[in-house]
Amino acid sequence: xxxxxxDFNQLRPVKITPNPIAYPEGSALIEMxxxxxxxxxxxxxxxxxxxxxxxxxxxxxxxxxxxxxxHTRIQREKAMSSGRTQEISRLLGRSFRAMTDLSQMKExxxxxxxxxxxxxGGTRTAAITGGFVALALAFNKMxxxxxxxxxxxxxxxxxxxxxxxxxxxxxxxxxxxDSAIDTDMNFVMTSQKAFVEIxxxxxxxxxxxxxxxxxxxxxxxxxxxxxxxxxEIIGSFFPLNINNSQL
Numbered sequence: 001x002x003x004x005x006x007d008f009n010q011l012r013p014v015k016i017t018p019n020p021i022a023y024p025e026g027s028a029l030i031e032m033x034x035x036x037x038x039x040x041x042x043x044x045x046x047x048x049x050x051x052x053x054x055x056x057x058x059x060x061x062x063x064x065x066x067x068x069x070x071h072t073r074i075q076r077e078k079a080m081s082s083g084r085t086q087e088i089s090r091l092l093g094r095s096f097r098a099m100t101d102l103s104q105m106k107e108x109x110x111x112x113x114x115x116x117x118x119x120x121g122g123t124r125t126a127a128i129t130g131g132f133v134a135l136a137l138a139f140n141k142m143x144x145x146x147x148x149x150x151x152x153x154x155x156x157x158x159x160x161x162x163x164x165x166x167x168x169x170x171x172x173x174x175x176x177x178d179s180a181i182d183t184d185m186n187f188v189m190t191s192q193k194a195f196v197e198i199x200x201x202x203x204x205x206x207x208x209x210x211x212x213x214x215x216x217x218x219x220x221x222x223x224x225x226x227x228x229x230x231x232e233i234i235g236s237f238f239p240l241n242i243n244n245s246q247l
Contacts, residue, residue: 012035014031034175037116065116099155102152121161129226157188
């Protein structure tokens with residue numbers, strides 16, 4: 001039995017609140033257990049120089065943690081200062097671009113800012129799941145205002161953590177589990193059941209292919225549930241379409 005009484009293949013309680021603040025073109029507050037991440041989407045008219053006159057837009061992301069988002073105070077980060085911050089920001093950007101048709105954005109940029117208000121494990125995966133909702137809301141606003149003709153998304157994207165300890169697989173690790181886990185994995189998956197990225201490290205013993213397959217199955221189960229939570233907010237203007245043939 002897990003610390004919080006969950007089944008091993010069960011997510012923590014998930015809540016996504018759309019547009020919790022007034023000013024961004026799209027925003028979402030995602031809560032997964034004790035982890036809370038505020039995700040905002042900002043539309044900008046400029047694009048990187050290497051994309052100018054291409055007709056394409058750009059989606060990028062920045063990630064950060066507030067000083068008391070953790071059990072002890074962390075130093076306030078200067079923008080993109082730490083290696084971890086840069087690595088996670090790049091992961092987020094890759095994840096959002098994987099599901100965006102940049103050719104339909106008409107040389108506009110969207111920046112997704114993901115700020116961790118409270119960390120209890122899985123902050124980067126929560127940021128991807130919540131950040132996608134903020135991105136979709138921003139695209140819907142652009143379409144409503146007539147600046148784009150269609151919502152330029154190819155599908156949904158979500159992410160979840162999975163761990164392995166003494167041959168037991170754990171879905172959606174909280175802080176206590178993450179601190180003591182033998183193998184730590186992060187899966188970024190699309191609603192086409194394809195993977196954008198898989199990050200994994202065996203902290204102690206190497207893991208087998210059979211264990212990897214089981215961790216993948218748990219991650220798929222978790223992401224399918226997260227897609228449904230996202231669809232509760234954005235499904236009215238961008239319906240969820242799961243390709244069951246790839247299960």
